[in-house]
Amino acid sequence: MSTENKTARLLSQLEASAGDRVLDLRIENTLLVNVYTGEIYPASIDIYDGVVVGINNPARKAVEIFDANGHYALPGFIDTHVHIETTLLTPEALASVIVPWGSTSLCVDAMEIANVAGIDGLLALIKDADMLSFRLFLEIPSRVPTAPGLETTGGVLGVDEVAELLDLEEAVSLGELDPSKILARRPEYLEKILHALDRGKICNGHAIGLDAIALNIYATAHLSDDHESVHFEELLDRLRVGIVPLIREGSSERNIDELVRGVVKHGLSTHTMMFCTDDKHVNDIVNEGHISYNVQRAIDLGLEPVQAIQMATLNAAKHFRMEHKIGSITPGRYADILLIENLREIRPTFVFKGGRCVAAHGKAVLCPPKSYPEKLFHTVTLPDTFSSVSFAIETKGTAAKCRVISLIQDQIINKEIQAWIPVKDGQLHADPETDILKLAVVERYGKNGRVSTALVKGFKLKCGALASSVSHDHHNIVVVGTNDRDMYEAVRELGRLEGGFAAVKDGSILGSLALPLAGLMSTLPAEEVMDKMNILNEIVREMGCTMNAPFMALSFISLPTVPELGLTDFGLIDVMDHRITNLVLENEG
Amino acid sequence: MSTENKTARLLSQLEASAGDRVLDLRIENTLLVNVYTGEIYPASIDIYDGVVVGINNPARKAVEIFDANGHYALPGFIDTHVHIETTLLTPEALASVIVPWGSTSLCVDAMEIANVAGIDGLLALIKDADMLSFRLFLEIPSRVPTAPGLETTGGVLGVDEVAELLDLEEAVSLGELDPSKILARRPEYLEKILHALDRGKICNGHAIGLDAIALNIYATAHLSDDHESVHFEELLDRLRVGIVPLIREGSSERNIDELVRGVVKHGLSTHTMMFCTDDKHVNDIVNEGHISYNVQRAIDLGLEPVQAIQMATLNAAKHFRMEHKIGSITPGRYADILLIENLREIRPTFVFKGGRCVAAHGKAVLCPPKSYPEKLFHTVTLPDTFSSVSFAIETKGTAAKCRVISLIQDQIINKEIQAWIPVKDGQLHADPETDILKLAVVERYGKNGRVSTALVKGFKLKCGALASSVSHDHHNIVVVGTNDRDMYEAVRELGRLEGGFAAVKDGSILGSLALPLAGLMSTLPAEEVMDKMNILNEIVREMGCTMNAPFMALSFISLPTVPELGLTDFGLIDVMDHRITNLVLENEG
Helix, strand or coil, X not given: CXXXXXXXXXXHXXXXXXXXXXXXEEEEEEEEECXXXXXXXXXXEEEECCEEEEECCCCCCEXXXXXXXXXXXXXXXXXXXXXXXXXXXXXXXXXXXXXXXXXXXXXXXXXXXXXXXXXXXXXXXHCCHHHCCCEEEEEECCCCCCCCCCCCCCCCCCHHHHHHHHCCCCEEEEEEECXXXXXXCCHHHHHHHHHHHHCCCEEEECCCCCCHHHHHHHHHCCCCEECCCCCHHHHHHHHHCCCEEEXXXXXXCECHHHHHHHHHHHCCXXXXXXXXXXXXXXXXXHHHXXXXXXXXXXXXXXXCHHHHHHHHCHHHHXXXXXCCCCCCCCCCCECCEEEXXXXXXXXXXXXXXXXXXXXXXXXXXXCCCCCCCHHHHCCCECCCCCCHHHHCEECCCCEEEEEEEEECCCCCCEEEEEEEEEEECCEECCEHHHCEEEEEEECCECCCXXXXXXXXXXXXXXXXXXXXXXXXXXXXXXXXXXCHHHHHHHHHHHHHHCCEEEEEECCEEEEEEECCECCCECCCCHHHHHHHXXXXXXXXHHCCCCCCCHHHHHHHHCCCCCCCEEEECCEEEEXXXXXXXXXXXXXXX | CCHHHHHHHHHHHHXXXXXXCXXXXXXXXXXXXXXXXXXXXEEEEEEECCEEEEECCCCCCEEXXXXXXXXXXXXXXXXXXXXXXXXXXXXHHHHHXXXXXXXXXXXXXXXXXXXXXXXXXXXXXXXXXHHCCCEEEEEECCCCCCCECCECCCCCCCHHHHHHHHCCCCEEEEEEECHHHHHCCCHHHHHHHHHHHHCCCEEEECCCCCCHHHHHHHHXXXXXXXXXXXXXXHHHHHHHXXXXXXXXXXXXXXXXXXXXXXXXXXXXXXXXXXXECECCCHHHHHHHCCHHHHHHHHHHCCCCHHHHHHHHCHHHHHHCCCCCCCCCCCCCCECCEEEECECCECCCCEEEECCEEEEECCEECCCCCCCCCHHHHCCCECCCCCCHHXXXXXXXXXXXXXXXXXXXXXXXCEEEEEEEEEXXXXXXXXXHHHCEEEEEEEXXXXXXXXXXXXXXXCCCCCCCEEEECCCCCCCCEEEEECCHHHHHHHHHHHHHHCCEEEEEECCEEEEEEECCECCCECCCCHHHHHHXXXXXXXXXXXXXXXXXXXXXXXXXXXXXXXXXXEEECCEEEECCCCEECCCEEEEEC
C-alpha cells in the first residue's frame, strides 16, 4: 500500500476513534481479558476498518452492534511456528479447521513449498492472503535446500533470495535454522542471520539435542527461540542463554504436558514463552483443537488462564515484534477477537478477524478460494528415460551384504541394519517375506533425472507399491514397493496427478490422493481430503502395512538430515557423516 | 560495516564460543542474575570481540581472567528516554557521571540539537559513538520544530528527514510525539509514525494529561509507550490500552515512588515496564545515581531485585526490539555487565561495556574526546540590526494594561496575569520594584533576525540581565533583564561565546558558562561544568534572583507549547489557542 493510502487509512481510524466516523462494529457486553495488565473487566470494543479504535468509549453509532452477552473477549491466538503444507491443505482449506479454534495468526515456515518452487512458491502462498480468515506471516525458510550437495530441489534460496524475502512485509523472521549449519560455521547461513537482524527481524532456532557448549554457540549466532524442547530441563537450558520457548503440541511431537508441568513446578515466569503446533494433522486439529489445545492444557496443568492466554497472544506478538498489530485487544491493533463462554474451556463461540466474524459455534465462514500460479500445478517432471528398469539394483555374486534402512515405529529417525540379500539375475530384489522392500527416490523437477535406490525394513507391504511426492525436505518422489513394476506405476500415477500419494498393486491404481499444488497440497476442502486420506490408508492396510500413517513414514524416510540413513536422488546418505554411502558392503560367490 | 565484515566478525565470535580462539576476557566467580529465567546462580562469562560468547563453558584460555570475587553480575542498565543536552554535557563528558552508576545504554531523544542543527546535529552526536563508554541509541525526534509556524529553529526535520534518520542502525524509535499532533490528526506526523513502523521500529509516546477517549485515539495512532505518568491510575489507564510505562525519575519529575507503590499494591506484572530519567541534572546524577536510582527505589519500595533489574534491562531491550544486542548476559549480546556486591544496594563495583572495564569503584575510565563538525560550534548568528533598541516595547499613552508571564516556582507552566504598566517615553520598561522584568527572544540562526519582547514576573532580579541560548524547544536566545543595555550585552556575550549562559550588570559580564556545541553543550568535563554552573548561580543570586535554577527557568519560559504563555521569536504565544497574541491589551491616557 502506498504511504498516502496508509496515512489516509490511519487518519480515518483516528476519526473513528474520536467519534467522527460511524464505526463498522461495536462489540458490547464483553469481559475483556487484558493481556497487558492481566485484568479482566467489562468492556465494549469499537472497531473500524478492521482495527480496534476504542475500548469503553461512550456509546457511538456503528453499522453493527454485537452483543457478546457477557462472553470473555480474548485476542486471537498466534501459532508461532507451523508448516502449513504438512496438513496437505491449502491455507484457505486449513482456515476452516483452525479458525473455529481461535487461531487467527500463523507464523508459517513454508520450507516445503520453497523447496519445490522457491520464491514463487512463497509468494503464491501470501498472495491474496488478506482473503483468508487468519493472518499469514512468513518465517523465511533458511535452508532450501536443507542438504546442499546431497539432494536436488526445485527451489533454491541463496543468501540474496532470503534477503529479498526478508524485505516482505509479511516476513517476520528467518525460519528455523538447524544447528549443524551453525556448528559447522557455514558463512552463508551467518549472512542470512545478519540480513534478518539488519531488517529488525528475528531468527528462529531449532535447537534439537544441543549440549551446553553447543547452546552457547547457537545463542552466539543470534538464534532466538526453540520449539524442540521435550524435557523441561531442555527448555530451562535454552531460556538461560536467552533462547525462548515456543512450546509445541503437534500430532507426533507432544511436548506441552511435560514442559508446562516443569514451568509450574519451578515457578518460572511465563512472560517469554509462547505456543506452536509445528506439524499437526487435520484430524487432530478437528478433534482436539489447535493453539487452543495448548492453552487448554496449560490451564489444566495449573497456569492461570490469563497467563496461558498471554502465551498464546501478547508474548508471541512481542517476540515477533508485531505487538503493534496483533496479540492484544487494544486500540491500533487488528480486531482479531475470540468470544469465549468459560475461561477454563478454550472453545470460542465466536471468532473475529479484523472485525469480521469468521467462525461461530465451531463452524467456519468459508474463505473464497485463492488462485495460484498455473506453474505450481506442474511441478512433477519425470525423467525421459524413466522405466521400471530404473529401479534395478545390480550387483555381483550370489548374495550381497547390504545396508538396510530400518524404521522405528512412530519416529522419524531410523537405524541402519546390515543384512545378506540374495542376488538373482545379477540384481537385488525386494523380499516381502522378510519385510525387506525396495525404496527409491525419483528426481521430479526435470533437472537431472536421477533415480536412486535402497532397501528398507518396516513397511510390511505384502504386495504392490506406495509412492509420495511429499518427501522431506527435497520433495522428490519417494516410492517403496515389493516389485519394480508396481513402483514404476505408482510413480507414473503421481506424474499424471502432478503429485500426491498413490497405492498400486499388480499394475493397477488401488487408490490415490492428488496433491497437485506443488505436489504437496490438495485444493479440496479439508473434509474431503480427510475422507480420501482415510480411504487410502485403509487400502494400504489391506496391502499388509500396519502403520498408522504410512505415507507420513514414507515422506520422512528420505530426509538426508535425520539419522541414521537417508535416501535422496543423489543416493543413500550416511546422515551422521553427511555424505553419500554405498548400499552394498560386500559380495559373496 | 560491510556484510563481509559482519559475517567475519560473527564467525570469529562462533569460533571463540567453540573454544577455537583465545577469549579476550573471562569473568569468573560471578553470581549471574539471569533476567530471562529470573534465577541467580554461579557463572563464568566468556567474552570475545565485545560480545558474550559463553556462560559456564569449560575453562578456556583468555587474554585476561577477571575474578569477580562472588559479585553479582547484572546486565548494564538502559535509560529508555533521555535528553542528553539537558545535562549541558557532551556524551563523552556525561559518560563520566552515568557509567559508574551502571547505565550502559541510553535511548536518546536528541530533539534539542536537532532543533538547532537538524540532521547534522544528530549525526554528529552518533559519529564515533563507539568510543563512548555507553551505547548511544537514537529516538528520532518527531517534532522539529515543536510548534511549526510559531517559532524559528535552526533545524527542521520533515517527513523525509525523519524517514532518512529512521534508517540509521542507531535509530530505535520515533521520538516522543506530543498528543496535540495526534488529536489534531496532522497527516505529516502520521506519516512519520508509519515510516517508523515500516522499518520495524516503535513510536514513543508522551501521553501527558489524556483522558480515556484521548488515550484510545493516541493508542490507535500506534504510540506505544509513555513516560509522563505521575499517578498510578495514569499508568494503569495507559497500560490498559497497550501503552507501556517508562517509569521516570528525573530531577524535577520524580515519579518512581508513587508509580512503583501503585504497581506493588495492585500486584501488577512488571514485565512490560521499564525506566527512564528524561531530564536529570548532573548534580543529581552524581549524588543519587542514574537508572540505578530507579532500580534502587523500586527495590526499596517492594519489588524483588530481579524484577527491578529486569525493568532496567531486558524489558527495555525487548520494547526497543534490541534484545539480541543488549538487556541480558547471554551469548550473542554485548558484554555490558555490572558487578555489584549487594543486590539491595545498586552501586556497581565494576562496569563493563563490550567487555571493557569502563568504571571501577565509582570512578569512570574517561572517554577520549569526540570531535564535532566545526559548524556546530558556530550556531549563534545575531541579527545585523540588533542593538539595545531592539528590546524597546513601544506603546501609546501613559499606561498600558499588559499580559505578563507569571512564573510558578519549580514548574515549567506559567500563568498569564494582567497588569497596568506605566508608559515612559512611549515605551514600557522593566520595574524591578514590582518584579516586572523585560523578556526577549532573539532569533539566533541568521534566518530572519526577529526580536520579540514580553514582560515576566518571578525572576526577582534587582539589576542586570541573564541570557541563555538554551530555550526550549527552538533554542533561540532568551534574555531577561531590568534594562535594555544589560540585556543587549548579555546577548552579545552569548554571540561571542557561540552560546551558553551569561549574567551582566551595568554593562559588565559578571559571569558566564560557554555552551559552544550547538549553543547547548559545554565541551568541558562534567566537574568543571558543575563548578562553573554553581559559581554562575551564586552570581545570579547576588543579583536578587532566589530561584534554585534560574537558567533552567529561563530556558523553559519560551516554550510555545507549555501553558499559559510562551515567547518565541514570532512573539508572545497564547499556548492554549496555539497562536500569537498581543502584549498590550489596552492603553490609557
